[in-house]
Amino acid sequence: NLPYVxxxxxxxxxxxxxxxxxxxxxxxxxxEQWQDYRQVYLTTAGSIDTYQVLTNYPVSSLEDFRGKKIAGVGLNLRYLTGLDASPVNSGISDWYNNLATGLVDGVIGWAEGSIAYRLYEVAPYLVDVRLGAVSTKVNNVNVRTLARLPEEVTNGLKETAEDYRDELAREADRRSAKSRIEFVERGGTIIALTPEQRQAWADGLPNIAGEWADDMEARGQPGHAILHEYMEIMRANDQPIVRQWDRE
Known part of the structure; x- marks a missing residue:
C-alpha cells in the first residue's frame, strides 16, 4: 500500500x-506476510501509471470539486480530503452507470481505464492531476510447488518475474500514452492542473503516509524507515515530488 499513501x-x-x-x-x-498463505514472494508489479480524475463537468479550479460526488476504491478516496468533495466507494465496473445516471459526478481513474470502460462517453473530462503510480500486483509462487523445482528453474522464476514486472510497466506507459490520444479523439478534453493547484491539492491532504508508517510500527514493522527509504529513492531519481511525505 505504500505507493497509495x-x-x-x-x-x-x-x-x-x-x-x-x-x-x-x-x-x-x-x-513474510505471504507465508501464512503458503506463498513465496517473487516481485512486485503494477499497471496503473498514474491516477487521474475523470468528471462529467469541466474543472478549472480545485473549488470545482466542492460538493461533487467522486467515486473511487479504498485508499485513493482519501485523495479527496481537503477538496470538500463527497467520496463514494464504487468499483470500476459500476462507474459507467453511476456517471450516466448522475449517482456520481466523477471518478478517480486512469487513462487506459477511461478507454477500456468507455468512460469518455459519460465523463469526457480528464483532470490531469497526476496523483501517482501505484503497484497493484505481487507475483508469488506456492511454497510446495517451489520446493519441487530444481534450483535452475527456481532462479529462472525470479528472473522471469522481474522481466515481467519491467515489461508490464513499459506496456502500462505505452497504453497510457495511446489512451490519452484516444480520449481526445473520442471527444474528451484533458484539463491540466497548474503546479500551484497540484501543490494546494497536496497541502490539503492529511499525512496519510505518516499514518501508514505509524500503523506499520504498531504491527512491529519498521514503517517509518521503509517510508523514508522509498522517498529517498524517489528523490535520487529526480521525481517531481509535490509533498515530502517522510519529512513531516
Whole structure:
C-alpha cells in the first residue's frame, strides 16, 4: 500500500515497481506476510501509471470539486480530503452507470481505464492531476510447488518475474500514452492542473503516509524507515515530488 499513501510523488510505474521490489529485499519481513498463505514472494508489479480524475463537468479550479460526488476504491478516496468533495466507494465496473445516471459526478481513474470502460462517453473530462503510480500486483509462487523445482528453474522464476514486472510497466506507459490520444479523439478534453493547484491539492491532504508508517510500527514493522527509504529513492531519481511525505 505504500505507493497509495504517497500521492503526488511519481508517475513512473516502472520505478515504483522496482523500488517496492528493492524494499522487500532490504526488509524481508515485508515478504513474510505471504507465508501464512503458503506463498513465496517473487516481485512486485503494477499497471496503473498514474491516477487521474475523470468528471462529467469541466474543472478549472480545485473549488470545482466542492460538493461533487467522486467515486473511487479504498485508499485513493482519501485523495479527496481537503477538496470538500463527497467520496463514494464504487468499483470500476459500476462507474459507467453511476456517471450516466448522475449517482456520481466523477471518478478517480486512469487513462487506459477511461478507454477500456468507455468512460469518455459519460465523463469526457480528464483532470490531469497526476496523483501517482501505484503497484497493484505481487507475483508469488506456492511454497510446495517451489520446493519441487530444481534450483535452475527456481532462479529462472525470479528472473522471469522481474522481466515481467519491467515489461508490464513499459506496456502500462505505452497504453497510457495511446489512451490519452484516444480520449481526445473520442471527444474528451484533458484539463491540466497548474503546479500551484497540484501543490494546494497536496497541502490539503492529511499525512496519510505518516499514518501508514505509524500503523506499520504498531504491527512491529519498521514503517517509518521503509517510508523514508522509498522517498529517498524517489528523490535520487529526480521525481517531481509535490509533498515530502517522510519529512513531516
Amino acid at each position: 504517497t500521492p503526488l510523488v511519481t508517475a513512473d510505474i516502472g520505478l515504483v515497481a522496482r523500488t517496492m521490489s528493492e524494499l522487500v529485499e532490504r526488509y524481508p519481513q515485508m515478504a
